[in-house]
Amino acid sequence: MPEYARTEVLPSRLRIQDVMLACLFGALVWFGHTPSQKALIGILGVMHLLEGKSEWLRTRIGRATLAVLQLSAVYLLIGISEGVNSVYYLLFLSPVISTATYAGVVGTVFGSVVAIGAYLSFLLYIDWSQWKMDPEAIHVLTIRCLLLAIAAFLVNALGEVVRRESSRFRTVAEQLAAANQSLVDAEAAVRRSERLAALGQLSAGLAHELRNPLGSIRGSAELLVKRAAGESAIVGELAEIIREEVDRTNILVTRFLDFARPLEPVRAATDVTTVINRAAHHARVEIIRNFSPEVPQLRLDPALMEQVLLNLLSNAAQASPPGAPITVVTRVHQQEAEIAVVDRGCGIPAEKLETVFNPFVTSKQEGVGLGLAIVSKIVDGHGGRIAVESEAGKGSTFRVYLPLKSAEGEDK
Numbered sequence: 001m002p003e004y005a006r007t008e009v010l011p012s013r014l015r016i017q018d019v020m021l022a023c024l025f026g027a028l029v030w031f032g033h034t035p036s037q038k039a040l041i042g043i044l045g046v047m048h049l050l051e052g053k054s055e056w057l058r059t060r061i062g063r064a065t066l067a068v069l070q071l072s073a074v075y076l077l078i079g080i081s082e083g084v085n086s087v088y089y090l091l092f093l094s095p096v097i098s099t100a101t102y103a104g105v106v107g108t109v110f111g112s113v114v115a116i117g118a119y120l121s122f123l124l125y126i127d128w129s130q131w132k133m134d135p136e137a138i139h140v141l142t143i144r145c146l147l148l149a150i151a152a153f154l155v156n157a158l159g160e161v162v163r164r165e166s167s168r169f170r171t172v173a174e175q176l177a178a179a180n181q182s183l184v185d186a187e188a189a190v191r192r193s194e195r196l197a198a199l200g201q202l203s204a205g206l207a208h209e210l211r212n213p214l215g216s217i218r219g220s221a222e223l224l225v226k227r228a229a230g231e232s233a234i235v236g237e238l239a240e241i242i243r244e245e246v247d248r249t250n251i252l253v254t255r256f257l258d259f260a261r262p263l264e265p266v267r268a269a270t271d272v273t274t275v276i277n278r279a280a281h282h283a284r285v286e287i288i289r290n291f292s293p294e295v296p297q298l299r300l301d302p303a304l305m306e307q308v309l310l311n312l313l314s315n316a317a318q319a320s321p322p323g324a325p326i327t328v329v330t331r332v333h334q335q336e337a338e339i340a341v342v343d344r345g346c347g348i349p350a351e352k353l354e355t356v357f358n359p360f361v362t363s364k365q366e367g368v369g370l371g372l373a374i375v376s377k378i379v380d381g382h383g384g385r386i387a388v389e390s391e392a393g394k395g396s397t398f399r400v401y402l403p404l405k406s407a408e409g410e411d412k
Contacts, residue, residue: 304378
């Protein structure tokens with residue numbers, strides 16, 4: 001699981017449990033017999049209150065360090081208060097519980113053995129020539145050690161349940177976040193499709209209305225050129241300008257019709273690398289090829305997909321300084337075939353990334369802003385999607401995603 005998915009929110013306010021714990025340790029400090037005992041109990045209470053309150057104390061190293069410090073404080077406290085007979089022996093539960101909360105079975109066993117061993121080590125300081133342990137004392141000592149171990153494994157079992165539930169909730173939260181992002185992307189795609197449909201209808205009507213007068217203007221200009229030939233150079237030059245502008249406008253009208261025309265891809269099993277190479281040849285662009293052999297043949301319209309790549313490669317070349325590399329990458333990514341066109345050009349400002357696929361959005365002085373809109377429409381018609389990543393001054397990456405499953409299903 002990625003590290004960011006494991007980030008937990010730290011407590012930002014005082015909890016009632018912290019207040020109660022502070023009160024209980026305060027009472028224990030009050031009832032301490034000596035200043036040294038009071039100080040060690042206070043230190044132990046502070047360590048418990050700090051537990052889990054910082055990111056470092058939530059790491060394994062931080063928790064282990066805190067457990068060692070707790071064990072040291074308890075050991076010193078019992079050492080200055082009658083050793084093995086100390087009334088504070090139950091405080092050995094503090095490092096045991098801290099360890100058992102986050103460690104697995106092995107860590108819990110290790111922590112329990114260390115705590116019990118530390119407690120029994122006080123037997124080494126007894127002058128056995130002056131003191132003897134009767135069977136009842138051994139019985140009580142054994143019960144105390146067993147209680148420490150039982151408490152450790154009970155806490156560990158509870159901690160395991162909590163960790164398992166936390167992991168499940170974290171997974172559900174990640175799935176919900178992914179689903180929410182997919183929903184946002186789908187809503188954006190629907191809005192873009194609606195805008196494209198409306199503009200497409202408008203463009204189609206306008207283009208049809210312009211075709212006839214453009215034809216008449218061009219015919220008149222050609223007739224004027226013939227009549228004015230040899231009589232007036234100025235009239236002939238103006239008529240030639242009219243004809244050229246009519247041709248340019250007619251090309252623009254054709255692009256409008258291409259944008260408005262319903263797409264019906266003629267699908268065939270196609271090698272994507274062949275389409276990329278053909279598009280690079282027609283665009284007269286040198287590319288760096290980083291093709292994955294894992295990408296299978298896809299059922300798509302080779303001509304339309306070549307138009308997509310031709311447009312993306314041309315845009316990349318125009319946005320890049322002369323000689324700058326343009327890279328095309330293919331790979332399989334989450335049940336999709338990805339084609340990425342990467343340039344190191346001027347990039348796209350952040351405020352324009354949301355509208356880059358909208359019609360009539362362009363940064364070129366002579367462009368009309370239909371190229372990427374048509375690209376988006378063709379990709380949508382293949383059941384795919386297109387995305388862009390860019391940073392002004394550093395270049396852009398256009399990613400085309402085409403489904404694998406549907407393609408394989410149609411092949412069968």
